[in-house]
Amino acid sequence: MGFVDYVQAIIDGLLFGTTYSLIGIGFTLVFGVMQKINMSYAAGSLAGAYCGLVGPQLMGLPPWSVFPLSIAASGVIGYLIYLTCFRFIPLASPLATLMSTVGMLLLLDEIIVHSTAGMPQNYPAIYDGDPIEIGDFMLRADLVGVFLVCVVAMAVLLALLYRTRLGMATRAVAQQPVAAQLCGMRLQAVNGLTFVIAGLLGGVAGAMIGASVGMLSPLIAGPITVKGLIVTVIGGLGSIPGAIVAGLMVGAAENLFQALRNVTERDIYVMLLLFVFLVVRPGGLFSGRGHD
Amino acid sequence: MMLEVNDVVTAYGKIEALKGVSLSVDPGRITCLLGPNGAGKTTLMYTIAGILRPRRGSVRFDGAELVGETADRVVSRGIALVPENRLVFPHMSVAENLAAGAYLRRDRAAIASDIEALLARFPVLKERRAQQAGTLSGGEQQMLAVARALMSRPRLLMMDEPSMGLAPLIVEQIFAIVEELNRDGITIFMVEQNAHMALKVAHKFFLMEQGKVTFAGAPGDVAEDDVIQRAYLGSAKAR
Numbered sequence: 001m002g003f004v005d006y007v008q009a010i011i012d013g014l015l016f017g018t019t020y021s022l023i024g025i026g027f028t029l030v031f032g033v034m035q036k037i038n039m040s041y042a043a044g045s046l047a048g049a050y051c052g053l054v055g056p057q058l059m060g061l062p063p064w065s066v067f068p069l070s071i072a073a074s075g076v077i078g079y080l081i082y083l084t085c086f087r088f089i090p091l092a093s094p095l096a097t098l099m100s101t102v103g104m105l106l107l108l109d110e111i112i113v114h115s116t117a118g119m120p121q122n123y124p125a126i127y128d129g130d131p132i133e134i135g136d137f138m139l140r141a142d143l144v145g146v147f148l149v150c151v152v153a154m155a156v157l158l159a160l161l162y163r164t165r166l167g168m169a170t171r172a173v174a175q176q177p178v179a180a181q182l183c184g185m186r187l188q189a190v191n192g193l194t195f196v197i198a199g200l201l202g203g204v205a206g207a208m209i210g211a212s213v214g215m216l217s218p219l220i221a222g223p224i225t226v227k228g229l230i231v232t233v234i235g236g237l238g239s240i241p242g243a244i245v246a247g248l249m250v251g252a253a254e255n256l257f258q259a260l261r262n263v264t265e266r267d268i269y270v271m272l273l274l275f276v277f278l279v280v281r282p283g284g285l286f287s288g289r290g291h292d
Numbered sequence: 293m294m295l296e297v298n299d300v301v302t303a304y305g306k307i308e309a310l311k312g313v314s315l316s317v318d319p320g321r322i323t324c325l326l327g328p329n330g331a332g333k334t335t336l337m338y339t340i341a342g343i344l345r346p347r348r349g350s351v352r353f354d355g356a357e358l359v360g361e362t363a364d365r366v367v368s369r370g371i372a373l374v375p376e377n378r379l380v381f382p383h384m385s386v387a388e389n390l391a392a393g394a395y396l397r398r399d400r401a402a403i404a405s406d407i408e409a410l411l412a413r414f415p416v417l418k419e420r421r422a423q424q425a426g427t428l429s430g431g432e433q434q435m436l437a438v439a440r441a442l443m444s445r446p447r448l449l450m451m452d453e454p455s456m457g458l459a460p461l462i463v464e465q466i467f468a469i470v471e472e473l474n475r476d477g478i479t480i481f482m483v484e485q486n487a488h489m490a491l492k493v494a495h496k497f498f499l500m501e502q503g504k505v506t507f508a509g510a511p512g513d514v515a516e517d518d519v520i521q522r523a524y525l526g527s528a529k530a531r
Contacts, residue, residue: 165395168388168391168392168395169395171381171383171384172381172384172392172395175381175382175383175384176379176380176381176382178343178375178379179375179379179380179381179440180381180392181342181343181363181364182341182343182363182367182372182373182375182379182441183367183392183393183395183396183440183444184363184364184367184368184395184396184444185364185392185395186362186363186364
């Protein structure tokens with residue numbers, strides 16, 4: 001392994017890291033408006049991707065239908081998670097929603113395992129063209145596709161947040177919930193919609209993870225939950241730019257560690273990275289709440 | 293009567309912050325609510341605004357019951373609250389804060405012209421229209437909070453301690469604005485600890501202590517009432 005290979009690993013990691021960015025943004029959005037962590041978020045996103053497979057596998061739809069179906073299903077699951085784990089749960093208790101969402105994480109995991117008999121399911125690539133060669137380096141065409149889809153999803157989100165009335169309400173609730181209500185914004189409606197938006201983003205992430213790995217497996221839920229949380233912490237809770245940068249960073253770091261050591265040790269170093277951040281910069285890259 | 297509060301009880305858990313409050317606000321006037329810390333003034337404001345739910349009692353606005361309505365319904369009826377501590381949106385620009393105040397309105401052109409009109413009325417805000425609200429001084433934030441509340445075009449403007457923590461010169465400005473708004477036809481219901489200033493502008497006032505209204509009157513009556521004199525006028529707290 002030479003220098004070129006390491007740079008190559010970083011490039012691949014950056015491309016795939018956009019999926020982590022999306023998951024991180026989803027955690028951060030919900031934290032922004034509710035000051036709560038939705039532990040079942042990544043599992044919900046993965047469940048959405050599984051639902052997408054119903055289209056081609058059971059309904060005879062063309063393979064590409066899996067992507068829009070995954071995204072839509074994940075949005076619906078996001079709202080269901082809001083209804084079951086947040087809407088009627090006493091929010092004043094810091095542990096209540098943590099318990100309800102961990103419960104939902106396990107439930108979703110079980111549903112996936114039982115409905116697929118635990119077998120991994122093939123998931124189509126977003127694009128299978130030849131790799132693009134730039135000098136010594138090679139860009140995997142499917143990863144470039146994943147990257148582009150994720151970047152578009154982020155752009156749509158930012159436009160939604162900063163250019164629409166709904167986005168204004170989301171930011172207002174995140175920054176100052178009482179004043180937002182005094183302006184006529186409905187807290188529960190905004191919270192519910194935030195879950196749907198986060199769910200849609202998670203659907204994109206879930207679909208793109210499936211597309212770049214080539215399959216879905218219940219075993220993915222745990223690691224992406226952990227990676228998503230790491231991204232959120234490194235980026236700074238409540239910060240969207242932080243989540244984007246941290247997602248790329250974790251993606252690149254994980255691939256580099258994998259190239260330097262091997263796949264079995266990789267996550268150890270990602271955890272060490274988290275540890276370093278918690279010690280050196282506990283507030284995250286972009287500390288401070290309400291930047292969304 | 294524009295606003296009639298009748299026997300309102302609001303509680304936090306077992307602790308009753310309002311123990312049967314009754315008062316009324318006349319249209320076109322400035323009504324002040326005085327009282328020491330912890331009397332329940334802010335609780336009353338939040339109860340009227342629909343943020344808190346009373347355990348019992350009624351709040352009528354132009355004859356219609358507000359208890360049970362959500363905060364957005366109260367705003368759309370024509371009541372705006374400038375909350376205690378201003379509560380501006382810190383990471384939004386001044387102009388965005390104003391736009392947020394018009395959230396329930398759909399008339400885009402009128403909203404834009406209202407923003408310009410308010411920026412002209414508050415020149416300090418005009419200079420900072422693109423600046424993040426969190427970077428403004430306390431006085432500027434207070435002006436912004438008032439302007440944001442006006443963006444919903446309220447008929448009744450409620451203000452919770454608009455002078456809190458501000459320099460005397462700014463306090464004078466705020467009260468001048470209050471009188472100006474009232475001359476423009478907006479009914480004002482204001483909570484104030486600065487009894488001196490409040491009684492200069494008020495047409496009517498109520499005194500609240502420990503969750504109850506203990507005195508009601510017009511500013512002329514105050515000199516006779518030694519309760520208020522002792523507790524508020526000229527005391528360190530009143531400044």
